[in-house]
Amino acid sequence: MGVSSISDKLFQDKPVLYLGDTSLSGAAGYLAGLMTAFAIGFEYVPSDQTLSSELPSVERKLFVLSDYPSTRMPRAVQAIVLAQVKRGAGLLMIGGWESFHGHGGDWDGTLIGDALPVEISGEDDRINCDQPALVLKSSDHEVVDDLPWNVRPPGIGGFNRVSVRPGSATVLLVQTFQVFFDAKRFEFTPRDQHPLLVLGTHGNGRTAAFMTDLAPHWVGGLVDWGDGERVKSQAKGSWEIEVGNHYAQLVLNMLAWTGQLSKVQL
Amino acid sequence: MGVSSISDKLFQDKPVLYLGDTSLSGAAGYLAGLMTAFAIGFEYVPSDQTLSSELPSVERKLFVLSDYPSTRMPRAVQAIVLAQVKRGAGLLMIGGWESFHGHGGDWDGTLIGDALPVEISGEDDRINCDQPALVLKSSDHEVVDDLPWNVRPPGIGGFNRVSVRPGSATVLLVQTFQVFFDAKRFEFTPRDQHPLLVLGTHGNGRTAAFMTDLAPHWVGGLVDWGDGERVKSQAKGSWEIEVGNHYAQLVLNMLAWTGQLSKVQL
Numbered sequence: 001m002g003v004s005s006i007s008d009k010l011f012q013d014k015p016v017l018y019l020g021d022t023s024l025s026g027a028a029g030y031l032a033g034l035m036t037a038f039a040i041g042f043e044y045v046p047s048d049q050t051l052s053s054e055l056p057s058v059e060r061k062l063f064v065l066s067d068y069p070s071t072r073m074p075r076a077v078q079a080i081v082l083a084q085v086k087r088g089a090g091l092l093m094i095g096g097w098e099s100f101h102g103h104g105g106d107w108d109g110t111l112i113g114d115a116l117p118v119e120i121s122g123e124d125d126r127i128n129c130d131q132p133a134l135v136l137k138s139s140d141h142e143v144v145d146d147l148p149w150n151v152r153p154p155g156i157g158g159f160n161r162v163s164v165r166p167g168s169a170t171v172l173l174v175q176t177f178q179v180f181f182d183a184k185r186f187e188f189t190p191r192d193q194h195p196l197l198v199l200g201t202h203g204n205g206r207t208a209a210f211m212t213d214l215a216p217h218w219v220g221g222l223v224d225w226g227d228g229e230r231v232k233s234q235a236k237g238s239w240e241i242e243v244g245n246h247y248a249q250l251v252l253n254m255l256a257w258t259g260q261l262s263k264v265q266l
Numbered sequence: 267m268g269v270s271s272i273s274d275k276l277f278q279d280k281p282v283l284y285l286g287d288t289s290l291s292g293a294a295g296y297l298a299g300l301m302t303a304f305a306i307g308f309e310y311v312p313s314d315q316t317l318s319s320e321l322p323s324v325e326r327k328l329f330v331l332s333d334y335p336s337t338r339m340p341r342a343v344q345a346i347v348l349a350q351v352k353r354g355a356g357l358l359m360i361g362g363w364e365s366f367h368g369h370g371g372d373w374d375g376t377l378i379g380d381a382l383p384v385e386i387s388g389e390d391d392r393i394n395c396d397q398p399a400l401v402l403k404s405s406d407h408e409v410v411d412d413l414p415w416n417v418r419p420p421g422i423g424g425f426n427r428v429s430v431r432p433g434s435a436t437v438l439l440v441q442t443f444q445v446f447f448d449a450k451r452f453e454f455t456p457r458d459q460h461p462l463l464v465l466g467t468h469g470n471g472r473t474a475a476f477m478t479d480l481a482p483h484w485v486g487g488l489v490d491w492g493d494g495e496r497v498k499s500q501a502k503g504s505w506e507i508e509v510g511n512h513y514a515q516l517v518l519n520m521l522a523w524t525g526q527l528s529k530v531q532l
Contacts, residue, residue: 216482224394
């Protein structure tokens, strides 16, 4: 069996390389559980392990980084990832305290950071929302069009504050609110809007930046977003998740679009 | 050194017995971190360990159960806990998927469940909020009076649905909302109110039921509730938390009132 057939097999089995979200026994249980439910094969690297050149050298359809500190990915390894993205793989960064700038993410000024469709801050970009923050669709796009944003907008718990790079498509925003209670009723005052899901390209590959998290606590009510049967799943080596059906659909849409997985996997 | 002096020493060091929230490397990091910040000594038992009679036989000021399944506490051990509560210790149950009835909590029909100030459902009582749910003060009480409920009501992500037992004091409610987006603005419609913090007594002891969680994901925005310097802390054997100052104050108030800790510890 030659190298190309080994790569081919690995590609078939594990088209996604998923980095971060602490560990499969922790926050990574969400995305890993969903990919398991969708029958999307993935290779996983926990947040405390440095990425060597081996795993990103295998041909992939999609690289997902979520709460994976930039210090865990040497510049030469980032270059290997980006070479695949230029050839057509997808690159998705999901928000969190160790994503974008965050508190220890520090992706600003890196090769990966420069390939994303958003400009990452040089300082702590974490916005924690103790009052409501609701998601708003800002443009039509296949990633979001099959979901009930108007009828049932979901809440989130926090996000990384970034700015959109020219030429990128902002498809979701987050609207924050200030709420008062005047002894009879709650009064909601809209405050700020920030980009929440931004899409772009890098060479032949698609890129996406999702500024909230897919795991608690920033995911907020989004993890339970749904009106139908709850989605239950469990990745190998992880714990059983139970999440909302709309949340699951949104995650699937983001993975499928960014990784162009639809024809291969779904 | 006689038995009484051993008990006395343990009481001095560890006035709180804290059960549940998975493990110190997981969700228990929040409450354990806060108790560490407040210099409240505690003994900890993870959710997957059965409680033997030894730890609750040591004299305590407060028992805290949070996502600790009733199957982990044999009836005879529950009786030991309640004997202490009758003599003056506090009993606090914090909500979650494995609290009250939940999904595997199953505290209805137990000795501990019967001693709480709320009636626990015989079926799944979990309410996951994908849209805003805000906390509302419903009566004046020292547990809640020093916090800005009207100026800055915090959100939560979910709660156990219980009913209040006659003679108990409901001091916090949760108000759920249905939200629409009409292409120009978000419209908030109030839906249901449910008890969120209920206080009572059991013999000479104080009891409290807090129906949301102190850890993600149900804690929601409450974990970040604050307007001042963030509270950072780390329990021994756990990870570093960073939370809102009002959240920390609320937790301290609940522990101090229920366990009558104020004169001893704070």
